[in-house]
Amino acid sequence: MINNILIVDGDRTMLQTLTGLLKCQGGFLDIHTATDNKMALEMVQTVQIRVVITTLRAEEPSRFELVTRLSREYPSIKVMVMTNNAQPLLRAKISRIPSVIHLDQTHDISMLTKRVFTELQIDYGGHLRGINLSTFLQMMELEGKTCTLQITSKDNVGYLWVQKGQLLAARENLSTGKDAALQIMSWKNVFIDIDYSPQTIKPEISIPLMMLIMESGQLDDEKNHTMKNSRVHRRYDLLIALDYNAKNVQRHCSLRDISLGGAYIETDQELNMDQTLTLTLTSPKLKSRCTIDGTVVRQDTHGVGISFKLRSLQQRQMIQAMISGSIKGDEKATPPQITGI
Structure with a gap:
């Protein structure tokens, strides 16, 4: 996947600052720049842009027109709008535009890189997210890698040891070896922390990786069947960045799974049981946004x-x-039917 990012800003100092901030993230992003609306539109027409980052200032009133046009004509492009202590009226106008993410230049600049990575679902540094664990292990096998993997999924943590592409050992809670590996491989929406430093580990797993993957798939089907029968609403895994409001404070988070009854979000904010949140959800398919x-x-x-x-x-x-x-692309899954309220 090509990760083309377009930064639009008439202030060349800010343009260079944002470009430098994103370029120093390990080469995962291809950064393009434009100083005005015309250059920006020409860029999105010729390059497969995935994210547009721009500022809104009083001295550049036409920039809002660019934002609305991008949302209307290119709904698949995520537009990140940065303002500096914007007035409530401007915030309200921005919130009504589908596919637009609002960041405050003063308070949220540190979130910019993380939000871009979450939107693109790409890897960074020694961490991976948004990738199927079985697929990743097959990549390690093909490349003959030696490493220790810390796997995290929601509140679960496990460890896998790979030597020259072969899965040798696993730990998960009190389980070890094959049982632990099967349990870890059944997790969804995992974070993978990679440690390439030399490790000495006693081999515990001798069967080929493909056999483990097949057995893990069978266990996963059984688990899904049990969960389907025990839950009112089936959950669907996904990774989407979104905003939520808690006690009139806007925060950014990642939505990791969803059902007609609820969702799971990752956030570093301390929240309380029974606390009410207002999530802002956006759908490029519907070209709309709503709060729930x-x-x-x-x-x-x-x-x-x-x-x-x-x-x-x-x-x-x-x-x-x-x-x-x-x-999308999962033939075994059937979307739930919507009924009126």
Whole structure:
């Protein structure tokens, strides 16, 4: 996947600052720049741009026109708008534009890089996210890598040891060896921390990786069947960056799974049980945005589980669109049917 980023700013100092900030992130991004609307539109017409970052200032009133046009004509492009202590009226106008993410230049500049990576679902540094663990292990096998992997999924943590591409050992809670490996390989939406430093580990697993993957798939099917029968709403895995409001404070987070009844979000903010959050959801498919209230019903070290309070058909349609996007290409999954409220 090509990760082309376009930065639009008439202030060349700010343009250089944002370009330098993103270019120093290990070469994962191809940075393009434009100083005005005309250059920006020519760029998106000729280059496969995935994210546009721009500032809104009083001295550049036409920039808002660029933002609205990009949202209307290129809904698949994420537009990140940066303002400096914007007035409530401008914030409200921005919030009504689909596919636009609002960042405050004073408070959220440190979140810019993380938000870009989350939107692109790419790897960075010694960490990986948004990649299937079985696929990653097959890559390690093909490349003959030696490393230690720390695997995190919500509140679960496990370890895998790979030597010259072969999976030799595993630890998960009190389990070791093959049992631990199968358990870890069944996790969804994992974070993978990679340590390439030399390790001495006693071999515990002798069967080929492909056999482990096949057995893990069978266990996963059994687990899904059990969960389907025990839950009111089926959950669907996905990785989407979004915003939420808690006690009139806007925060950024990552949504990791969703159902018609609720969702799980990753956030570093300390939240309380039964606290009400307002999530802002956007769908390029529907070309719309809406807010949904939810109550915190579960907590772990990485985030919280939210129970939705659905009040309109539009909210249900938004969730349906996000679910449909998460199961694209999965022939075994059937989207839930929407009924009126």
